[in-house]
Amino acid sequence: MRILFVAAPLIGHLYPMIPLAEALRAAGNDVLVASGGDAAARPPAGFPVEDVVGPFNFGRIALGTMLSRPRLLVRELAGRAGTDAVGHIFGAVNDRFLGATTELVGRWRPDVVVHEPLAGAGAVAAARHDVPTVLHGNTLFDDALLLTVTTAKMRPRIDVPASGAVLRISPDSLVPGASGQPMRPVGYGGGATLPSSLREPASRPRILVSHSTIVGPGSTAVLDRIVRLAPSVDAEFVLIRAADRLAGRTLPPNVRAIGWAPLPEALETASAIVHHGGAGTIFAALAAGVPQLVTPGPGDRAHNAHLVAARGAGLAVPMKRIDADAVRRLVEDPSLRAASAEVATEIAAMPAPTEIAATVFAKFA
Structure with a gap:
């Protein structure tokens, strides 16, 4: 056909x-x-x-x-x-x-x-x-x-x-x-290659940070927010599709910015993900059983964030209220990981x- x-x-x-x-x-x-x-x-x-x-x-x-x-x-x-x-x-x-x-x-x-x-x-x-x-x-x-x-x-x-x-x-x-x-x-990585360093488990929680592929006001604000609070969180932060956005900027020791990367593969060694609330990112995190912090925003993003939070598979936190405590809870709250694992099992079936x-x-x- x-x-x-x-x-x-x-x-x-x-x-x-x-x-x-x-x-x-x-x-x-x-x-x-x-x-x-x-x-x-x-x-x-x-x-x-x-x-x-x-x-x-x-x-x-x-x-x-x-x-x-x-x-x-x-x-x-x-x-x-x-x-x-x-x-x-x-x-x-x-x-x-x-x-x-x-x-x-x-x-x-x-x-x-x-x-x-x-x-x-x-x-x-x-x-x-x-x-x-x-x-x-x-x-x-x-x-x-x-x-x-x-x-x-x-x-x-x-x-x-x-x-x-x-x-x-x-x-x-x-x-x-x-x-x-x-x-x-099923996630699709766009043909990008995952850096070899992200294929191995990290010595401390690895938190991915992703932003919208739609360019617009505030589309990458989550990157700036995480860079500011990262030094106060004992975790490794990986900012995806951010290498160009943050070129020439000095980042905290526990933060690195990379270019395009296949999100489904990156999630395999991640403890959590912080992102803008796009449906594709939500589905990828759910399928991987990874807790997510979603920032409610324009369009469908508030709707998506609240659904994830209602299921218990993540947190819905407005951009200006993301702080170190919220990020720590994302990786330390066992109920978030348990609910995420339940949804991953459901998706696999x-x-x-x-x-x-x-x-x-x-x-x-």
Whole structure:
């Protein structure tokens, strides 16, 4: 079969789909990826990527969309907008690549289009050519609802047929009642290589620190916060994707900054992780059974942080309230590690992408 994967032009939206794409390719299918932005600039290893977006600035589109809705903008920046703002923002984003995606579906003629919930252009383009779709979840929301609110704000509006299948990667204990066929979330490191020093266990707790791949105000603030408090915590801090950001800066002895690294592999020797609340990072930490300190923030990040804290698998701590005590609790509280291990066991029992490739996709052959 020919299978087209469509993702919004952001790495955090494309990379969670790659394990399934790899499984389908390994099963003998012809797989093509359609996206853009940084997802095209750092394409998944071994996959052809068609840039259907062209020049793209997510921050500019998001801000332009929200400036005409100031009250909604305030709620979105505080992480209290739910799905009210995301439809406006990603409706505008999808308008940018609907035409090119529709042309690609008509030209390449896939048998199935797999798209994520905020890539409604994939669903619309498939519908225009009578191609069945699979909705690949990548969030801690109801993925079908996100697809609906996104396509509702696209121009022009059309009725999108129901997905041929809905795959959800959220474990039941974290998002109770979520619909769709469960599929194990498997991390993808983007083809980066883990430094050899991070493959060996540390002599004291190793705490990873990660920040958003979306550039914007405050996107790397967590790095600065950790650098300031690190000397008062008996732990080793590894700042991921921070080498350029902190170039030339003198860091405390127990802090080091590295470039791109495969997070799933880095988590294998980590005691904890501090991060911005992106869904991909949350799933990677949960699958590894590693406690996490999540900073509630704009968009889905407050929602994500509170879900992790409610499950007991981590802490939700506002950026300005992260201190040495919170970081010490992250690595010393046995209840956090126990809950994280429980979720990791739950995730391990979910069907792997290879199983989904062999079962769910059989009906499209």
